[in-house]
Amino acid sequence: MEFRMVSICQRSVKLFSILLLVLGGVVFSGCEAIEYRPSAVGREGEIVVVMDSTNWEGVLGDAVREHVAPYLGTLPAPEREFEIRRISINSQKTLESLQKQKNVIFVAPLSEDTPEARFLKSRLDEEATAAIKGGGTSVISKRDLWRKDQQIVYLLGDTDSSLVALLAERGDDIRYTFNVITRERVGEDMFKKGRQPKIEADLMRKHGFAVNAQHDYFSAIDSTNFVWLRRVVSSDSWRSLFVYYIEDFNPNSLTPEWVYEARERLTETWIRGNMDGFVSIDFRRELNTENIDFLGHFAYETRGLWHMVGRDPEKGIVEYGMGGPFVNYTFYDESSRRLYMLDGMVFAPGYDKREFLRQMEVISHTFRTVPFEGELDEPAS
Numbered sequence: 001m002e003f004r005m006v007s008i009c010q011r012s013v014k015l016f017s018i019l020l021l022v023l024g025g026v027v028f029s030g031c032e033a034i035e036y037r038p039s040a041v042g043r044e045g046e047i048v049v050v051m052d053s054t055n056w057e058g059v060l061g062d063a064v065r066e067h068v069a070p071y072l073g074t075l076p077a078p079e080r081e082f083e084i085r086r087i088s089i090n091s092q093k094t095l096e097s098l099q100k101q102k103n104v105i106f107v108a109p110l111s112e113d114t115p116e117a118r119f120l121k122s123r124l125d126e127e128a129t130a131a132i133k134g135g136g137t138s139v140i141s142k143r144d145l146w147r148k149d150q151q152i153v154y155l156l157g158d159t160d161s162s163l164v165a166l167l168a169e170r171g172d173d174i175r176y177t178f179n180v181i182t183r184e185r186v187g188e189d190m191f192k193k194g195r196q197p198k199i200e201a202d203l204m205r206k207h208g209f210a211v212n213a214q215h216d217y218f219s220a221i222d223s224t225n226f227v228w229l230r231r232v233v234s235s236d237s238w239r240s241l242f243v244y245y246i247e248d249f250n251p252n253s254l255t256p257e258w259v260y261e262a263r264e265r266l267t268e269t270w271i272r273g274n275m276d277g278f279v280s281i282d283f284r285r286e287l288n289t290e291n292i293d294f295l296g297h298f299a300y301e302t303r304g305l306w307h308m309v310g311r312d313p314e315k316g317i318v319e320y321g322m323g324g325p326f327v328n329y330t331f332y333d334e335s336s337r338r339l340y341m342l343d344g345m346v347f348a349p350g351y352d353k354r355e356f357l358r359q360m361e362v363i364s365h366t367f368r369t370v371p372f373e374g375e376l377d378e379p380a381s
Helices: 059-068 092-098 115-122 126-133 160-191 197-207 256-270 354-364
Strands: 046-050 083-087 103-107 138-143 151-156 218-222 226-234 237-246 278-281 288-294 297-312 316-333 338-347
Touching: 046 059, 059 083, 059 103, 059 160, 103 115, 103 160, 138 160, 151 160, 160 354, 197 218, 197 226, 226 256, 237 256, 237 354, 256 278, 256 297, 256 316, 256 338, 288 316, 316 354, 338 354
Parallel strands: 046 083, 046 103, 103 151
Antiparallel strands: 138 151, 218 226, 226 237, 237 338, 278 297, 288 297, 297 316, 316 338
C-alpha cells in the first residue's frame, strides 16, 4: 500500500514558507504540558475529502479517487485502499464536525470562490497565497491538528489542473501518510483487550525475535526456524501470521523470485488443509512486490492472493475452493545475519478483506529482535 519513508511536509515543494494558523488547536509551552483534547472520531480505513460537489464530479474528484484511494487488485474482490466520504463546508457546524474526524483532506482550487477555497486561503499568509497564485503547489500534512490521533492534509493549488498534477505526483506519499497513522490507531485498538506476554517471551527466548500476540491468537506451529500464529474466529474465518528465518543468509540472494519460491516451499510444507491440500500463491491474479523500508531494514513487501490446492496424480494441481489475501515482508537483518520472512494471511469469506489484512500489517510491524524491558521475566509456557 505504501512505501515512502519521508513525511509529506518534508517532501513538499519548497516554493515558500507556509504559515498555517492552527485554529481550534491547543498550544503547549514547556515540556510538562498535558494534552486534554479528545481523540478523533470516524471509521478506520475512511478518509473524509472536503471538496465542493462540482469539483467532486469533475477531473479533480476523479484524481482524488485514482491517486488517494485506488482499487486494490491484490484483494479477492474490488476494494479501494481507503473509503472516501466527501463533505462540503456548508455551515460552521459542518466545519466543527470535520475537525473531529480521523483522516481529512482539504482540496479546492484557490482561484475559486467556494467555502472550501475560502477556508484554505484563511490558513495561509500573504506570501504563501501569492506563491500559490503564481503557479506553486504543495501538500501540507498536520498530525493531531484539532484532535489526538488525527491526520489532516491540505492540497494547495490555484487551479483544478494544477491540483490534478499534484495528486498524480504525490498520491503515493499521501497514501503512505494515512496508512501510517491508520496502522498506529488499529494497533492501539487491537491490543487494548490485552496481549499474551508469555507467547511473546517464548518467541524471544527460543528464536531471538518476537511479535505482539493479540489476546486470542495461539501458537499453531513452533519448529526450529518456523513459527505459525493463528486466530480462528469461526470454522470458516481465520487470520494467521508465520515467521520464518535462515541463519547466515547471503543478502545478495534475496530477490522477488526467491521470495515466491521460498513462500511456496514453506506453505506446502507447513500450511496444510483437509484432503492433503496446501496453501499456494495464486499466480493467475495480481501479485505486487515492492522495495520498502521495513522497520529500518531493506525489504521486499509482497501482496497477492493465496488459494488452497492439492496434487492429483492425473490432473496435476487442483483447487479446493478457498483462498484470500496475504501480505509478506522479507528482509535481511544485518545484526544477526538472518533472513526473516513474515507472512500474514486472511480467510474470511463473505467479508471485505482490506481491514483484516491491515491487522496483519499491524502485527508484522511489532516485530523486534531486542526484548522489551522485563519481557524475558515472563515464565516460560
